[in-house]
Amino acid sequence: MPLHIALISLHTSPDDDPGTGDVGGMNVAVRATALELGELGHTVDIVTRRTAPEQASVHSIAPNVTMHHLTAGPVERRIKGEHEGFIAEFGTALDAFGHVDILHSHHWFSGMAALDVARRRGIPHVQSFHSIAADASTPLSEGERPESPGRMRGEELLARESDAVIAVSDAERDTIVNRLGASASRVVVVHPGVDSTLFSPLDQPAADRPGYVVVAARLEPLKGLDLAIAALAALPAADRPDLVVAGGPTTGHENYPAELHTLAANAGITVRFLGPQSRPALAELLRGARMLLVPSHSETFGLVALEAAASGIPVIAMRSGGLVEAVDHGHTGLLIDTRDPAAWTDAVGRLLADPALASVLGCAGRSRALSFPWRRTALATLDVYAGLIDGRGQVAS
Known part of the structure; x- marks a missing residue:
């Protein structure tokens, strides 16, 4: 009925x-x-x-x-x-x-x-x-x-x-x-x-190094973008990807982007703030990325992690809340138990240095996303x- x-x-x-x-x-x-x-x-x-x-x-x-x-x-x-x-x-x-x-x-x-x-x-x-x-x-x-x-x-x-x-x-x-x-x-x-037709992998994996990694989130302290900036800043400059941030400030946090700009400038790294993205634009951004970072303090699920998996890229996320269900640790991505930037730097560096591992995680993520x-x-x-x-x-x- x-x-x-x-x-x-x-x-x-x-x-x-x-x-x-x-x-x-x-x-x-x-x-x-x-x-x-x-x-x-x-x-x-x-x-x-x-x-x-x-x-x-x-x-x-x-x-x-x-x-x-x-x-x-x-x-x-x-x-x-x-x-x-x-x-x-x-x-x-x-x-x-x-x-x-x-x-x-x-x-x-x-x-x-x-x-x-x-x-x-x-x-x-x-x-x-x-x-x-x-x-x-x-x-x-x-x-x-x-x-x-x-x-x-x-x-x-x-x-x-x-x-x-x-x-x-x-x-x-x-x-x-x-x-x-x-x-x-x-x-x-x-x-x-997840819309696995819209969020889909590149026909040929991106071969550019160091490329870019993505954070897709509203700009507010709870999303932990400061941790992403610190993690990338500690990588050797020659191997460091750009950080691309998709999202705008949460209402009431309009000054927070300026704080992130200052943090990135002081750390000496390139961060591209794209603002809010349409669904097709986000899908295009994810499929071309080396990986997605989800450094949030808390997520009830973490939908963007599933969208990244459908796009065929690995995910590095905080082991928190529903992210342990969105990311299959060691199979579709890596879950980090600490907010110590050094642990995140190591995880990002590991996937950058081992494209084969990143590809395996991305392929497994795509396969798992098809079941959602x-x-x-x-x-x-x-x-x-x-x-x-x-x-x-x-x-x-």
Whole structure:
């Protein structure tokens, strides 16, 4: 039976390029899953906040998939933390929305706006967090930031009261159950996918030395770009690749790029800051790179690592959160246990000095990425919806 599904993304639009403001992997996942659901014959409404006067209230992005912009708060981009103040107004606008069979919220802002709407309508509410706050008393990864009490209480409420919670990794599922108190029977892991047609290898591997390596992330301290700069700076100049950074500053961190420019200049290395990239541009950038670095302090999954694998290049990432699921250590890339730049320098140098190893890792990454199609993500998501709508009332863990 075709469903009418609303995917809620209050604070950031899946219509925007990753690396713009607060746009990241969550937006890629929402849009890609929506497109697959639409191709499967379901009607999908993506609902987000209006951030510019010229945005159309409603526009189609694909057959069966429609983008809706609701007015809540100022019609402009605002820093992420301010969106807590827009929840009530967004919820009121959402309450006036037409009939849907299920509400699926992405991030806690969306959930707090949508949960009451779902309850009043008597329809299921599904929650996906994509990132989770950490109480100051909780042992954290370095760089993981405690959040406001409002967020922590909200996430706990959503974890316990939503009809189902979809996590993007086993690591996130453990946090949802153990930190937020969700019932394990209502939390299911649905890994993100990758477009392996768009993200694909070069016909002939790049032979240029030293070439370039990529970091693709929003520019904010949590993403650890300082570590990438320090790691490359310690390589011998003759063997040192350029560092290419795809992404723009997170809203509220507009001065951070200048800090990175200064850090790179002081280290005496070349860093090319490209800004946010379209999906095709990022795919082209990745397939020509020697490797991808993911030095983030914390990631719930690390979608770009899967995109790099699909592009046939190895990944060096922090052994943190969901990155241990996105990267198969020693098979598709290397996971680093420390933030000591020397360890990262050694790993980068090892792959630069051994192109055969880099090629083996890249080929294995491509093969593994083919088992993560977005269609699989959509079908697993649909299974969660079906378990709620047909009255089974819980999802398989």
